[in-house]
Amino acid sequence: MKNPAPARRPRSQAASSLYELLSSMRFAIALLTVLAIASVIGTLLQQNQPFNNYLNQFGPFWFPMFQMLGLYNVYSTGWFLAILAFLLLSTGLCIVRHARPMLHDMRAFRETARETSLRAFHLCAEGRTSLDAETAAARTRAYLAANGFRTRENPRDGDLLLAAKQGSWSRAGYFLAHGAIILICVGGLLDGNLPLKLRMALGNKQVLHGEVSDVSQVPPTSRLGEGNATFRGNVFIPEGKSASVAVLNVDDGMLLQDLPFIVSLDKFHVDFYPTGQPKRFASDVIITDRDSGKSFRHTIEVNKPLTYRGVTLYQASFEDGGSRLRLAVHSLVPGEAQEEGGRHADHGDHASVPESRLVEAVVNEALPLAYDGQQYTAEFTDFRPFNVETVGQQASTATGLARLQQHLGSGAKSRSERTMKNVGPSFTYRLRDASGQAREYINYMVPTEQDGRWYALAGMRESPDQPFRFLRIPTDEAGTVDAWFALRNALLDPKLRAEVARRYARGAQQRESLRPDSAQRLEETAQRTLQLFSEQGFDSLGGFIEKTVPQADRENVASALLKVMEGTTWEAWMLARERAGEKPVEPTAQRIQFVRDSLASVSDSMHYGSPVYLQLVSFEQVQATVLQATRSPGKPLVYLGSLLLVMGVFAMLYVRERRLFVLLKADGRILMALSTNRQGLDAGEQFARHRDALMNHLDATAAQRDEPQ
Amino acid sequence: MEIAQKTLLAKTSRLPAFGPFDVLFALILAAGAAYALHAFGEYMDIYERAILVCTVPAAAAFGWYWKPMRVFLLACAAVALIAVGLYQGQLVRADEVFLLKYFVSSQTAIMWMSATVFLSTAAYWLGMLARSTFFERSGTVLAWIAAGAGFTGMLVRWYESYLIGTDVGHIPVSNLYEVFVLFTVLTTLMYLFYESRYATRRMGAFVMLVISAAVGFLLWYSFSRDAHEIQPLIPALQSYWMKIHVPANFIGYGAFAMSAMVGAAYLLASKGILTSRLPSLQVLDDVMYRAISIGFAFFTIATILGALWAAEAWGTYWQWDPKETWALIVWLNYATWLHMRLTKGLRGAVLAWWALIGLLVTTFAFLGVNMYLSGLHSYGSL
Ligand code: HEM
DSSP states (O other), X not given: OOSOOOSSOOSSHHHHHHHHHHTSHHHHHHHHHHHHHHHHHHHHSOOSOOHHHHHHHHHHHHHHHHHHHTGGGGGGSHXXXXXXXXXXXXXXXHHHHHHHHHHHHHHOOOTTOOHHHHHTSSXXXXXXXXXXXHHHHHHHHHHHXXXXXXXXXXXXTTEEEEEEXXXXXXXXXXXXXXXXXXXXXXXXHHHSSHHHHHHHXXXXXXXXXXXXXXXXXXOGGGEEOTTOSOEEEEEEEEXXXXXEEEEEEETTEEEEEEEEEEEEEEEEEEEEOTTSOEEEEEEEEEEXXXXXXXXXXXXXXXXXXXXXXXXXXXXXXXXEOOOEEEEEEEEOXXXXXXXXXXXXXXXXXXXXXOSSEEEEEETTSEEEEEETTEEEEEEEEEEESOOEEEEOOOOOOOOHHXXXXXXXXXXXXOSSOOEEEEOOOEEEEEEEEXXXXXXXXEEESSOEEETTEEEEEEEEESSTTSOOEEEEEEOOTTSOSXXXXXXXXXXXXXXXXXXXXXXXXXXXHHHHTOOHHHHHHHHHHHHHHHHHHHHHTHHHXXXXXXXXXXXXXXXXXXXXXXXHHHHHHHHHHHHHHHHTTOOOOOOOHHHHHHHHHHHHHHHHHTTSOOSEEEEEEEEEOOEEEEEEEEEOTTHHHHHHHHHHHHHHHHHHHHOOOEEEEEEEOTTSEEEEEEEXXXXXXXXXXXXXXXXXXXXXXXXXXXXXXXOOO | OHHHHHHHHHHTOOSOOOOHHXXXXXXXXXXXXXXXXXXXXXXXXXXXXXXXHHHHHHHHHHHHHSTHHHHHHHHHHHHHHHHHHHHTTOTTHHHHOHHIIIIISHHHHHHHHHHHHHHHHHHHHHHHHTTOHHHHHHHHHHXXXXXXXXXXXXXXXXXXHHHHOTTTOOOSOSSHHHHHHHHHHHHHHHHHHHHHHTTOOTTHHHHHHHHHHHHHHHHHHHHHHOTTSOOOOOGGGOSHHHHHHHHHHHHHHHHHHXXXXXXXXXXXXXXXXXXXXXXXXXXXXXXXXXXXXXXXHHHHHHHHHHHHHHHHHTSOSOOOOHHHHHHHHHHHHHHHHHHHHHHSOOOTHHHHHHHHHHXXXXXXXXXXXXXXXXXXXXXXXO
């Protein structure tokens, strides 16, 4: 198809050259290149994120520019769709342009080809037979038929031209493949969000912003009816609840899509492998037809969707559906912790509150809290009944052959020590203060072991793009966090820490038989150290040393202060025990370690940013499933197109069109020529095979044969 | 006369003969599939059974079309069965039984594959540079051994995964490590096919080079990341589509990689470097075209299968996920290449450069997307 003739004469010069351009190979190749490059853009920037993420990423200057260019949803912007439209147009016109010549070519045998043109063929050979014309023709015919050629004969001037061909389907492949591209594009556009955009542009649909608490209150201007032919949205259903609308995300808001049925979630299942990877997500649902009222049960799983009344439901993800959490509130405000305890905002009564109290929280709901004279809201965002984590992963230390040895054997074992451990339930919440600032917290229910010691883990981060930083609260001999809170309070509360300092000095005086005035000075030092520490923990002490102590003495002073802090922390613990009516204990290595850990985490707790620590006491899990609901009318088109595309591509690439011409001259000379549309290397070999076989068959003596190189 | 005529007509046929060994091969395949259906059919869904049944004629046809395949498949299956027998259902025996530990357990087999790929590459280079037929032949033999060891390793690994747990077991095409083994095996076999078709061993030095690079990555990935550990399948991957989508994709990737290396050979030869040691430019050009054709055809199928799978797993056949989009880019790239060659009649250095650069695009789609871009294609993040 080097120079396909135009299919028809376009009217004007301009229209004609436009048609030439759009249907030309040059234009097609340019389009394919542009499409490829445009597609790259959308993969470099994560698409369809909340606008805030982009704003953070690019800043206020670039954000609107990129928004204007549509970089946040490249694949549905006008310019991208325009490229696709041009591709459609170009392919369409290309088919139109090639249709006539190709169809003609498919039918034609070219039996009128003249001898001179046959001689000009690249693959051409001559011979001479002594057989009579009849026999030679009959044998040639038989040979061609046996080799899968269709033949048309043209007798002229006593000569006979047999024009044979095979593989005309190669041409059909062109129509199949290129037609398929049109089908696929059209189908894809139907299922994309173009139809919705058109509706938005034409109709008076209004996008909703923010959270929708009551679906039934949403006005029809923000709803799409059951009749809508194409949509894709999410259906969120907690266990034991139902839903009959899907939420479509549009721009930075949403629309509601009414479904022709009600979906109720009976139970959501998530199974895990022993290694902690998820194994199965499944929703047991009950579907109730809104028209007939009939209902049935079904289980929807990943890779096993359900289609009902033209809507297909897929297992998309899952969330917490409002688990109920029972929390113990531990105040981190010194003084308050022991004397007053935390209080729920609803209860204003200071005097009679116990040292810690229980509150009930529900995931996806907010709980108001009042602390230290401030109003807070705890917004509970998630609960997980277990968390499997990798602990103690070490790289192999072996080298050389030993290292190779470790890599022999089955694929099952791990060469490095790695164990998976379930560290128990956790929940997350955001604590928002009166000014609207929020930090995010994650707390684990059960203590975790690290190097033989146990800690309660409490994570905090200031923004979602940071990792959690963990406060590790050492647990006491009973496995609770109570000792730490009591100790912390004694260490930080102004009244109690005076007593702590006094006891510390007295203890030192007895142990080291200090003079009374030295003991007095030690008490004062302890007092000041504790006071400094109570401001910002070790940070304050460090700052103090840097400001007041010359470089050379810093290390000594620091270790002296650390010794004071460790001693006073011990006393704080003992004081707290005494106040709780417990006996003092003897210092053992383990207890000293506990005190050291406590001291470190008291210091860390200065940066925890919350007046309370919420401890999970018990829970009742409620899960929710997120199903994707779609209606995609373009799907059959796309699938049909895909099938045709594969057939077309194989036909074009692997069906070889071959034309074999055999001219039997009246004088017994034979002329053979072969042409093929894909002049591969094997064409010559093919020709040689046919030539030798046929010449043999005709008992021909070879005249001069043009050896194909 | 009649008989002479028949033989004459038969001789001109392009298709290979169908001999008794072909029949035997087909029967063995059918028997194997029948046994698998009988023993494990109840654990398979209808699609998996259909895939198994379809594999029989496909493999039989392939063996008929390319004769060495019959011996290759039977040998790999036999060795894999020996390994299965030696395991006696206990994974620990991989460390206890000599034959398992040093030859036929999956990791060991894959190590053998890696070693023989390197050796084969070296042999091809020696053969080319020293014009030594002996070394070229050794290159071929080693390449066959490499493909066999890799394929056997995959079969055994498949079995091992079931020994870990019946719910863990799955075909080893589910993560980056496994598909690199697959890539090595498929590309080597594809190369060997063209080597026999064009009756030249001179391209081996170049093609085996890219396979060596893949093996180098595989070893790094295994030694530094413990990537060889068999992992269970997350829900999205639990689909029969995986069994056909991934191999189809890797026929595409393998063919594109091969075309790029042949393109490199073409460029050198056309500049007068190694010209006398490489096949003629026409042969190189033709192989490049053949490789891109087969790659394009299979990549088309693979992308479509991926779309069908996505429709089932994620609810949308196309959602411009980075992996999908890059597959489209690769596809468009080679579609343009084919257009240039077939409709513009372009030949020579431009197309060779293009094929070579195409490898960069393909490698990015295959590896780079997993490394640098985030998306839904969860497997094989680095
Ligand atoms: C996404 C878009 C397209 C794809 C994927 C595509 C794919 C293909 C493929 C695979 C071939 C076969 C090459 C071969 O036989 O080796 C082909 C051939 C061809 N394509 Fe396209 N094509 C596309 C768009 C176009 C457009 C827009 C035109 C119009 C100018 C066009 C014109 C042709 C022509 C004329 C042939 C040669 C047919 C023959 O000689 O048998 N293609 N195309």
